Amino acid sequence: MTVRFCAVCGAATERRIPEDDDHNRDVCTACGHVHYANPKVVVGAVCVHEEKLLLCRRAIEPRRGFWTVPAGFMELNETAEEGAAREASEEACADIEIEGLLACYSIKRIDQVQLFYAARLKQPTVIAGRETLEAELVRWADVPWADLAFPTVHWVLEEARARGLATRGTRPRLADVPLGPRR
Numbered sequence: 001m002t003v004r005f006c007a008v009c010g011a012a013t014e015r016r017i018p019e020d021d022d023h024n025r026d027v028c029t030a031c032g033h034v035h036y037a038n039p040k041v042v043v044g045a046v047c048v049h050e051e052k053l054l055l056c057r058r059a060i061e062p063r064r065g066f067w068t069v070p071a072g073f074m075e076l077n078e079t080a081e082e083g084a085a086r087e088a089s090e091e092a093c094a095d096i097e098i099e100g101l102l103a104c105y106s107i108k109r110i111d112q113v114q115l116f117y118a119a120r121l122k123q124p125t126v127i128a129g130r131e132t133l134e135a136e137l138v139r140w141a142d143v144p145w146a147d148l149a150f151p152t153v154h155w156v157l158e159e160a161r162a163r164g165l166a167t168r169g170t171r172p173r174l175a176d177v178p179l180g181p182r183r
């Protein structure tokens with residue numbers, strides 16, 4: 001992503017490697033402000049009630065009409081866990097409790113880091129939010145594998161299934177990654 005005009009003073013930028021740096025940056029030609037571009041963090045959750053998990057059919061582009069787990073860009077001033085819970089609330093009016101980290105994917109092509117949590121639905125009630133056409137609790141046998149919105153949704157559902165989420169009599173195995181501080 002190129003920044004053509006300085007975010008501080010509005011002057012034109014130039015693409016160059018600043019002093020003591022080793023990456024090309026957009027640097028202001030007037031005030032010298034360096035515009036750092038870094039990957040974005042996406043947070044989401046596989047939300048489980050007994051032997052079912054929450055899937056949402058997207059009402060927005062990209063991939064409108066395809067199925068996903070609740071996920072979206074992390075906002076400022078929230079933890080990753082809070083972000084995942086917020087997305088579940090926004091997309092499916094779901095009230096969830098985060099249980100642990102399920103998977104982390106770094107995707108260079110789109111400069112994103114995606115964190116997915118395992119979560120428990122506090123109530124088995126889900127309602128489509130503004131960005132969702134349908135919110136459904138589905139069994140593994142009914143997961144629409146061919147109609148998932150993104151590769152990472154496919155990967156995280158495979159991970160969740162392999163770890164025994166939403167499976168009767170199995171205690172899910174979560175990643176051996178401690179949850180970070182809450183603030």
Ligand SMILES: [Zn+2]
Nearest residue numbers: 006009028031
């Ligand atoms: Zn400037």
